[in-house]
Amino acid sequence: MNTKTMENDIYKDFKDLSVDELINGYVNNPKTGEFSCIFCGETFENGIIYPNAEKLFTAEKAVSEHVKEEHGGSFNVLINLDKQICGLSEIQKSILTHLYERDDNKTICEAMNISAATVRTHKFNLQKAKREAKILLALIQTAEEDPLLSNTKPREKTSSNEEEQKSMFEVNSLHPFFTQYRFK
Template sequence: MELSTLFWEASLEELKSGYIQENDSFTCLLCGEKVEKGIVYPFEDRLYDAERYMRIHIEMAHGTVFDYLVGMDKKLTGITDHQKSLLRLFYQGKNDKEVQKELEIGSTSTIRHHRFALKEKERQAKTFLAMMELLKEKDEYAPAFLPVHKTAAMVDDRYNVTQEEQENILKKYYPDGTSAPLLKFPPKEKQRLVVLREIAQQLKDGHLYGERELNEFLKQFYEDYVMIRRYLIEYGFVDRKPDGSQYWVTK
């Protein structure tokens, strides 16, 4: 199952921990790293079981799950940049006076008001989540939408794609199958998203590509591989070092 699907289908407790438990492994919801059960893992002269080692992985690779989640695109979290700043300071254990001083806004009563507003947002989120869960049991006509990848650079109507639409787009632009070259590069954003998503899924997770290696891989899909590479980065499927020496999948 695709990492973004695992992420969005995870329970609240799984999201809080940052990983899910599968039959024979633990999978990091933030990057897809797998830790196999039944193996003892060494770290800093100590030995850890798989689940404890997964928690160490998350700490070393991502800092905290909170930092990762609060850093996601605001279209995915529903919180503003100002609210993110407040949440980060609250998470650090700062009191209202310290937060007010650091952000240089209003007074301590202003910060208390922000705390109340965030608590209200939490109550609304719980209610909405409960309604959507109940709706799933009744709405037999709801289309199956593709999950938004966690590293999406821009979240807008282009992500309004159902599984049926995806299949039709892929058939149109990959008439000879998705391992064959593109017929042409799509002119519309939604179609581009589907095509780029398919290309990104064929890249190796966890592999660091040199520019030449990535270019050679992309050539098999479309002659203008530079354009494809640029769009993969723009859409948040691929990231790179500032000097362009290495590229990697972020899906």
């Protein structure tokens, strides 16, 4: 299957996949008892034993091995996604590939023809993006799923809303991590 076709197959329900499903490269459908590869759609039925190179695998182990053998693992497929989908530049992809391969800074410097300081900067920026992505995911999930918000009416706009917003930050009613800081 070519990369373009594979990308089209992935994106049909890409937005509905969890981070763990993206990492694993497969989904579990508990209703049908099937495990399906998210990259090509191959399905493995729970309760059937699958032979693989003189070993016998459960459906979940079989789909996991399939992702490794047929697609080179989920990292390989995800790192090769278009920038429009993953948001990573070619340099970021290269750095991540070297990190995935457990290359040290010296090897990365030589392979990419960049300085050690540049490698450290790229690593720092990737860690920063990781922290930001976690917070973004938490915010979006909370906004979509918070049971406290689902039963409330939208707030009416009044002239005192700006004062209410200001006082919320002064009280430090945010996550406990932020309570040590004053937002005045």
